[in-house]
Amino acid sequence: VHHRHFAASEKSMGEDHKTPPQSAPTALEGSATTRHAVVQRLQKDAVAWLCLLPLLILISTILIYPMLSSFRLTFYDWNLGTKLDTMKFVGLQNWLKLLGDERISRSIGITIKYAGASLLLSFIAGFGLALLFWREVRGIRVLRTLVLLPMFVTPVLVGVVWRMIYDPVFGHANYFLGLIDIAPQRWLSDPNLALLAAVITDLWKRAPYVFLLILSGLQALPEDIYEMADVDGASAWAKFWHLTLPLLSPVIAITLVFSFVGAIQTFDTLATLTHGGPGDLTKVYNLRINELVFQQGYVTYGAAGSYLLFFVTFGCSWYLIKTLFKPTEM
Amino acid sequence: VRRRYHIGRRLKNALASGAVYIIAIAWLLFGLYPLFFTITASIKEAKLIRRLPPQLLFFHPTLDNYRDLFEHFDFLRYLKNSVTLAIGTTAIVVVLALLAAYPLARLDFRGKRLIEMLLVILLLVPAMTLIVPIYLLYLRLRLTDKLLGLMLLYTAFLAPSTTWMLRGFIHEIPRDLEEAAMIDGCSRVGAVFRVVLPLLGPGLVAVAILAFRVAWNEFLFALTLTGAASRTLTVAASAFRTDLQVRWGPLTAGSTLILIPPLLFTLLMQRQLVRGLTHGAIK
Numbered sequence: 324v325h326h327r328h329f330a331a332s333e334k335s336m337g338e339d340h341k342t343p344p345q346s347a348p349t350a351l352e353g354s355a356t357t358r359h360a361v362v363q364r365l366q367k368d369a370v371a372w373l374c375l376l377p378l379l380i381l382i383s384t385i386l387i388y389p390m391l392s393s394f395r396l397t398f399y400d401w402n403l404g405t406k407l408d409t410m411k412f413v414g415l416q417n418w419l420k421l422l423g424d425e426r427i428s429r430s431i432g433i434t435i436k437y438a439g440a441s442l443l444l445s446f447i448a449g450f451g452l453a454l455l456f457w458r459e460v461r462g463i464r465v466l467r468t469l470v471l472l473p474m475f476v477t478p479v480l481v482g483v484v485w486r487m488i489y490d491p492v493f494g495h496a497n498y499f500l501g502l503i504d505i506a507p508q509r510w511l512s513d514p515n516l517a518l519l520a521a522v523i524t525d526l527w528k529r530a531p532y533v534f535l536l537i538l539s540g541l542q543a544l545p546e547d548i549y550e551m552a553d554v555d556g557a558s559a560w561a562k563f564w565h566l567t568l569p570l571l572s573p574v575i576a577i578t579l580v581f582s583f584v585g586a587i588q589t590f591d592t593l594a595t596l597t598h599g600g601p602g603d604l605t606k607v608y609n610l611r612i613n614e615l616v617f618q619q620g621y622v623t624y625g626a627a628g629s630y631l632l633f634f635v636t637f638g639c640s641w642y643l644i645k646t647l648f649k650p651t652e653m
Numbered sequence: 654v655r656r657r658y659h660i661g662r663r664l665k666n667a668l669a670s671g672a673v674y675i676i677a678i679a680w681l682l683f684g685l686y687p688l689f690f691t692i693t694a695s696i697k698e699a700k701l702i703r704r705l706p707p708q709l710l711f712f713h714p715t716l717d718n719y720r721d722l723f724e725h726f727d728f729l730r731y732l733k734n735s736v737t738l739a740i741g742t743t744a745i746v747v748v749l750a751l752l753a754a755y756p757l758a759r760l761d762f763r764g765k766r767l768i769e770m771l772l773v774i775l776l777l778v779p780a781m782t783l784i785v786p787i788y789l790l791y792l793r794l795r796l797t798d799k800l801l802g803l804m805l806l807y808t809a810f811l812a813p814s815t816t817w818m819l820r821g822f823i824h825e826i827p828r829d830l831e832e833a834a835m836i837d838g839c840s841r842v843g844a845v846f847r848v849v850l851p852l853l854g855p856g857l858v859a860v861a862i863l864a865f866r867v868a869w870n871e872f873l874f875a876l877t878l879t880g881a882a883s884r885t886l887t888v889a890a891s892a893f894r895t896d897l898q899v900r901w902g903p904l905t906a907g908s909t910l911i912l913i914p915p916l917l918f919t920l921l922m923q924r925q926l927v928r929g930l931t932h933g934a935i936k
Contacts, residue, residue: 374756466681498705632781
């Protein structure tokens with residue numbers, strides 16, 4: 324299957340024929356080559372689409388079809404446990420209800436607080452660590468790996484493990500804080516502390532992620548610019564402010580988008596750490612939606628809620644889409 | 654004067670290195686302590702785990718907690734389910750994505766932009782948005798509480814990102830190498846097998862580990878779609894939360910077993926993994 328190679332040589336031969344005026348191709352020859360080109364083009368399309376076929380079948384049945392049917396569901400009313408034929412069309416009712424739902428808006432508020440605080444802290448920590456670990460000091464590779472480890476812990480377990488650490492009686496958080504004379508706290512049941520405890524846990528696994536992306540960005544920066552700045556006698560601060568930050572800004576933007584989108588979708592960790600409690604104080608958006616659908620049975624209403632999350636995610640990721648979706652340069 | 658400046662700079666460098674080490678150690682204590690606690694607790698005698706002050710290093714290791722875990726809970730079945738699921742998903746998605754990524758990276762065909770746009774949009778679909786319709790679809794297809802159902806789901810969910818990453822990795826391989834092989838008489842398929850695949854090795858390892866990790870860690874779909882027969886480790890771990898609230902012995906033993914595979918992969922394949930994770934974000 325030599326399409327590409329043949330097509331290329333054929334094209335150059337055709338041009339050779341055209342340049343000298345005396346050897347203009349006859350009408351017959353011309354139509355034959357165009358027909359050949361058309362057949363080749365169709366063949367190439369067919370090969371490409373054939374390769375894509377398994378993927379397309381799978382994602383259209385398991386991603387695209389459900390995605391569309393979920394959107395349709397948001398205009399119906401149907402609850403879990405009732406027969407499917409009781410489903411009735413209600414227009415925009417679910418969407419309007421969503422806007423006026425106090426528990427939903429409270430969960431959105433909690434999600435923004437949780438994601439915002441965690442993003443801010445993990446960005447500062449991750450960026451700081453990346454700047455420190457950028458230097459090639461002895462043993463730095465091992466240290467970098469150790470910094471990354473929490474990022475790879477199964478999210479459900481993050482909640483399980485930190486729940487033990489936060490235990491008011493046997494937890495080691497209280498034990499170690501006790502050594503510096505901080506009174507024991509009821510981390511996960513105190514209304515003033517639960518969200519903070521959740522944010523600290525999120526910081527624990529998100530900072531390594533920020534660290535990884537920023538460090539890779541730093542390592543990809545051109546070294547010669549820094550050498551030139553050194554020759555000019557630039558201070559470390561000036562180099563950071565005038566070189567590192569501007570050069571790194573695309574990576575910073577992507578890191579922020581990834582981290583924020585990840586944080587507002589938190590489910591696993593909080594499902595095991597606090598389960599939304601105490602009361603509803605750590606019930607982030609996804610926990611609320613899941614509760615709506617699977618505990619209260621409001622399937623179509625929950626579907627509308629979950630679609631809202633998709634729109635928000637999509638909006639937040641616009642920068643990411645623009646960066647990712649550059650046409651391939653052939 | 655020059656010498657003094659030199660000494661000053663060296664002192665400053667030494668201080669800077671010192672600062673790096675101190676901050677690094679502080680963060681590492683915070684970052685690693687929960688893991689250290691879980692893993693060491695899992696090999697302590699049950700009655701010692703909750704004793705304060707904790708015995709950090711010098712204790713008699715025992716496997717009692719693990720024995721307890723396997724004897725009194727159906728842990729072995731969950732383990733088998735998770736391993737099957739993770740390996741099956743990884744194998745299928747890598748083959749599928751490789752097949753799709755090659756034309757996207759190398760061929761020029763009609764509808765390519767459409768497919769690329771579709772993949773990028775699908776990258777961003779939150780799992781929560783799909784949970785309701787997938788649940789209904791699976792009820793109708795009788796795929797709930799079946800490992801096959803979850804495997805198909807994970808494969809579909811991973812397919813866009815895996816394809817996208819592999820497409821990027823194939824892009825990085827110089828096209829000339831393939832063309833040279835084709836001039837030497839290889840067919841395009843032959844060139845793919847002899848030139849592209851060997852060079853793609855590290856990239857394939859990266860996407861395979863990432864896929865394994867996602868399938869191993871997945872919770873939301875597993876929670877919704879599994880029953881007694883197909884329950885996975887993550888669902889079992891979430892049940893520990895209430896079942897084993899005060900029994901930290903089997904709780905830490907189970908946690909350790911779930912923690913180990915992803916951590917081990919990280920330590921062994923760090924370079925490939927980092928390449929996979931940062932790909933697209935950096936370039």
